[in-house]
Amino acid sequence: xxxxxxxKQKKKLLEMREEILTKLKDRHEEAAVLxxxxxxxxxxxxxxxxxxxxxxxxxxxxxxxxLNMINNALDRIQQNTYxxxxxxxxxxxxxxxxxxxxxxxxxxxxxxxxxxxx
Numbered sequence: 001x002x003x004x005x006x007x008k009q010k011k012k013l014l015e016m017r018e019e020i021l022t023k024l025k026d027r028h029e030e031a032a033v034l035x036x037x038x039x040x041x042x043x044x045x046x047x048x049x050x051x052x053x054x055x056x057x058x059x060x061x062x063x064x065x066x067l068n069m070i071n072n073a074l075d076r077i078q079q080n081t082y083x084x085x086x087x088x089x090x091x092x093x094x095x096x097x098x099x100x101x102x103x104x105x106x107x108x109x110x111x112x113x114x115x116x117x118x
Contacts, residue, residue: 001083005094009101010077013070016101020067027060066102073102085109 076082083092085106092106105113 001091001094005097006077006082009082009097010074012101013074013077017067017070017074020063020070024060024063024067027063069102069104072104076104087113 073082076084083094083097084090085092086104087109088106090106092103096103096107103110
């Protein structure tokens with residue numbers, strides 16, 4: 001894998017990581033405000049507050065998983081294994097890495113994994 005491409009991807013991954021960390025921090029603050037401002041009310045208010053809290057948790061879980069994938073990709077850059085499929089060890093096409101910089105698998109292996117997960 002070309003060194004300049006890897007450096008460009010590293011910069012992109014670091015930016016993505018910073019964006020996610022900022023979002024998670026903001027959501028944590030929103031959840032704290034939501035929790036502190038909720039007062040006992042009618043059933044609709046209680047349900048709405050519960051839904052808002054659940055939505056914040058789900059979004060945070062998704063972002064947390066993405067953050068882990070980004071950190072793993074940054075580790076692979078550090079170990080000089082970035083761009084190599086974790087299963088078949090073939091090179092992941094640059095176009096795939098441009099689209100999904102933290103992709104750990106080539107398209108074929110990713111497809112197989114998704115089929116197995118069904």
